[in-house]
Amino acid sequence: MRIGITGHMDLAAPTVELVRTALRTALARFDPSALTGVSCLAEGADAIFAQAVLDAGGRLEALLPAPDYRDTRVSPAHLPVFDALTHRAHRVRCVAEASSMQAYADANAAMLDSIGLLFAVWDGVPSSKKGGTADAITAARARNLPVTVIWPEGARRLGSAGAGAL
Template sequence: MRIAISGHRGLPADTVRLVDDAIRAALAECDAGRLTGISCLADGADQIFARAVVDLGGALEVVVPARRYRDGLPAESHPEYDALLRRAVRVHRLDFVESTSESHMEAGRFMLDKADELYAVWDGKPARGYGGTADVVAEARARGLPVRVIWPEGARRD
């Protein structure tokens, strides 16, 4: 089972806990020995999902949207990004230099090409910018790829 993740960034601490619990509950339905998680490792949902995959014994594949992608992430997320990147069994690096909406959407498409299902940590609202979660969900649905929306009761965005 190959599962890609798309989801909100900048989640408040209480929402991080709710999302982490919900992702782990969803992943518990999978056979960890056959599980591969696919993530761009952005702060928020991407890192929560990737950490859960690794903790449960699954394999992690990382998609790096651009050479300067890490530079665009909040500094406080760099240690977890680096730790998870070291745990990846495979790293796919796209040809973009700058981390832009275009590179993020292309990374979303790339993940969907490799996935059997998409987990979307999503409040159901339109994307705040091109390449956001809503856009990746729409692309997955247009392809007929199963989408599991994860937005637990009490979750909120900043």
């Protein structure tokens, strides 16, 4: 089973553990020997998912927008996690020559083309910018790709009063 991830980057600190636990529970139903997680390894939901896949005994595929993604888009605070996950990935691939909004859209499309299920760490709020989590969910559903929304009770994003569980 190939599972992709979309989700919020700006998770409140207590939410990280809630999401980690929910992802581990969701992944437990799959045979680890047949499990591949596909992630761009972004901070937040993507990185939590990638680690959960590895912890479950699955394989990780890092699908990056471009070779310069690490140096131009990954925050200094996230670099150690990004580098560790990249090192543990069984495959790292890029979809464009340089990071751009189009490269991010192309990476998202490539992920959706290569998976059988999408996990979405999503608070249910429409995207405030093009290419956000809600847009990825809409694109997956338009392809008739199954989507599992993960938003544990009590989860919230930074700066939010706390969106409800779906």
